[in-house]
Amino acid sequence: MARLLSILFVTVVILTSSVYLGEYVFREETTPLAVEESVEVVAEGLDIPWDFAFLPDGSLLITERDGRLVEVSGAGTMRDVPLSGVRARGEGGLLGIVLHPNFRENHLLYLYMTTALGIGTENRVVRFAYQGGILSDERVIIDGIPGALYHDGGRIDFGPDGMLYITTGDAGVGANAQDTNSLAGKILRLNDDGSIPADNPFGNAVYSYGHRNPQGIAWDSRGRLWETEHGPTGERGRCCHDEVNVIVKGGNYGWPTRTGDETADGMISPKVHSGLDTWAPASVAVWEDIEYRIFFGGLRGEALYETRLVGTSHEVVEYFKGAYGRIRTVRVGPDGFLYLTTSNRDGRGEPAAGDDRILRIDPKQLPDT
Secondary structure: OOOOOOEEEEEEEEEEEEEEEOOEEEEEEEEEEEEEEEEEEEEOOOOOEEEEEEOOOOOEEEEEOOOEEEEEOOOOOEEEEOOOOOOOEOOEOEEEEEEOOOHHHHOEEEEEEEEEEOOEEEEEEEEEEEEOOEEEEEEEEEEEEEOOOOOOOOOEEEOOOOOEEEEEOOOOOHHHHHOOOOOOOEEEEEOOOOOOOOOOOOOOOEEEEOOOOEEEEEEOOOOOEEEEEOOOEOHHHOEOOOEEEEEOOOOEOOOOOOOOOOOOOOOOOOOEEOOOOOOOEOOOEEEEOOOEEEEEEEOOOOEEEEEEEEOOEEEEEEEOOOOOOOEEEEEEOOOOOEEEEEOOOOOOOOOOOOOOOEEEEOHHHOOOO
């Protein structure tokens, strides 16, 4: 598989006119800026890259939804990592990846994958040791997460508390999200060996609930957990209203009872939502310099989005609208740059030459006004 390293130049489009959504501001009318940004294509020719991790030697370890795990070295060499047991079906397959915080010493990594269950599927998180392009010492950390054609969640990451956090979708059954005994429609929290932390709010793996299809989690330097999730696509006659939330332990984020600006007793409203627009947010990353900036990828929105606090309102801007198609994962690399995956080969996009790709962007060059 060929790898392309090149510098591309694009015109950034930033949103300037405001639409008020409750206390939120969505800058949605596009005005071109005379700003050219260099975007490096780190890898191309991938097949639905879902997530990736940065190895200590500078390599990237990439999950492809169809079940393939790929390592791309710093020199550009690609190799497949043998992996079995993945059932790629609908939005399920090989999804999230994260390295153990002590990976340099223990070589442990975690994969979120969909597996066969009778004629259907379930999701699980599996831990492996990884050295020299080989996975070994397989251990199931958690299984029994409901799977479906749609709403499989799939993001995993370690928090500043050293715990493993896992996002799960409602598997197409909204009632799952309100049932704290179900693993669906949740953010889960586990010790690194899969055991239940003593301070979890419900005595099980559930950390927060009332989520439809969360696919982004990241922490800022204040320890706040930011999350993105997909809003409804017709359930109960509702549409859109994708969300950016700040997650608290034991919090109920309302699905399927409330969306957007709707309120309900005991349920937490988002920091910002998309109104009647659709972002399809599939990730979130916190980049910090003097202040924090929250970025996330948009699948349906085909853009890199940013939300930030301006006065008392959250403002959303978009970059590279339509330039690269569907954007899924956004992560901050060890070099401080943003790394993005495209998802144009997932059956919902229009693949361009070289798709799918991983892009590298300097966030300091993005407009901050």
